[in-house]
Amino acid sequence: MDAEIRNRPSFANVRVHLRAGEGLIAEAGAMASMSPTLQMRARMAGGFLSAFARRAFGGESFFINEFATDTEGEVVLTQSYPGDITSVTLQGTSLMLQPGAFLACAPGVKLGVGWAGLASFVGSEGLCRLKASGTGQLWFGAYGGIIERELDGELIVDSGHLVAYEPTLSLSIGLAGGIFSSIFSGEGLITRVRGRGKIYLQSRALEGLAGWVNSHL
């Protein structure tokens, strides 16, 4: 399998070239184009309960698309909003993805739902996360550019900017400053990320755009 992320960072898309016998799993609706030599099959990821959990708590689709071929072919995948796409190779490791970030993965990657905690819910980051684990390549996207950071300590992230993180990191929600500062600075709640591991941030927050557009309507 060869893959290339193109048109970065604003309108990134992934072109994946599959050889005979190879497969690819992608988020429903992510396919922009595909070779006629590829077969696409929609299925529930990991059975009904797992698919339901992915849909209800992971912010992803109930179905995923599985691409396979007996010869070779390519598929182009995109996300529904403008922004960058990146990939990581899992080697028996895991990655937690914010709702809506998942784009595609190799068949060796298992998709599940991990509990994010009430603090995450209070911080508008959702109750659960999509947890990708296993072996193989994983693609995910963001709104705006993607900032990758190797963390060994603590980092404060504004809510809505977190895209993905390794499960070795712990998250807690707090106020950006004092109560007065938090309300009037426009920062509100922040996410405090602690520990060792990789974290992926997006340079723009979709909620920020929505708020800005709304103020002009």
Add this chain to the structure above:
Amino acid sequence: MMSGSSFQGGLFSDEVPGKRAGATMRLGVNGIDAETQDGQSFSLPYAQCRLEMGGASGRMVFCHSPHRTLTLFCEDPAFLPALGEAGRGQLAEQVSQLTQEVRRARKQSMLRGVLGLLVVVLIGYGVYRGFAGVTANSIEALPIAIDEKVGKLAMESMDLEGPKVTDPVLVQAVDEIMSRLKPHAGTAGMNFEVTIVDAPLVNAYCLPGGQIVLFTGLLKAAKSPEQVAGVLGHEMAHATLRHGLKRIANSLGVIAAVNLLLGDTSGLVAVAVELAQHGLLTRHDREQETASDVEAVRMMAAAGLAPTALADFFVIMEKDGGDVPGAIAWLSSHPQLVERQKEIRQRSEKLGAIEQRPFKLDWEQVSRHAKEPGKAKDAKP
């Protein structure tokens, strides 16, 4: 957990590509042995192991080497207890300490969760009360004409449950009672009109604007005109305190408050008709019932009538409710009679002695006519 003392986890080390890898860990005699998928092997002696708990789930166990050049981690719930037993209990003290810390952290987290929930509930209640206050104030600012319009439409859409009574004895008796009460109504300019309906229901209700419906069943059950005056005063108070409109506005919620502030009453009228058709417009909450009782006591005293007559009527309902046909109607729409009686008597006492001017009505005659409106025959004087 793999098999025996093997666990699936991962490790951080500068020696592996990407500085991290998934790994299978085995608890040996002297330390933890980890092997990555690429076959790289690592070993961390128990004696050098520093344990820590954390990660996204809060349940991940980290085993650090002295300078953190190697960190093994595992989320398997069986990993921590197994570490406590491994290596002849070398890590037992750290495991015990970590377990206690985890328990403490969970308790604190739960406490914070409960407190957070409490704060959310209190804020929600505060916002609700705030909007209720805005709605109530907006209602007070509306002209009485709105009440009359709503009451008229509601009256037209309601089933009266019996024919209207024109028996002059009953009409004159009720008119006399109302003429004593009207000058003392809390809101000036409200046109009170009583429609007597021939039905065994022991009940009365008042629609916004002062449209009162009084059933003959209540006239039969009452032992004196003062008791009927108490009930009518109570119903008039619902209108003067604008409970009906507030009831409608509460059904509309936040939208009502905003619309009313903007002067839009169309939604209010539409909901009034809807509620009236379901018999919900005349159902009031405990707070509104008490407020109407208090206002009725004031009106009765001002009209030279004993305010305790209303409490006496409640006693009849309470004692004879089961025997009086249709009494269930009053009891269902006017709950907590015992407490309300006490409240009425206490407030009457506080008013002190009043100069009473009882009605000079022949109540026996009224009761007789209430049994058979338009048919009862009176003895010639």
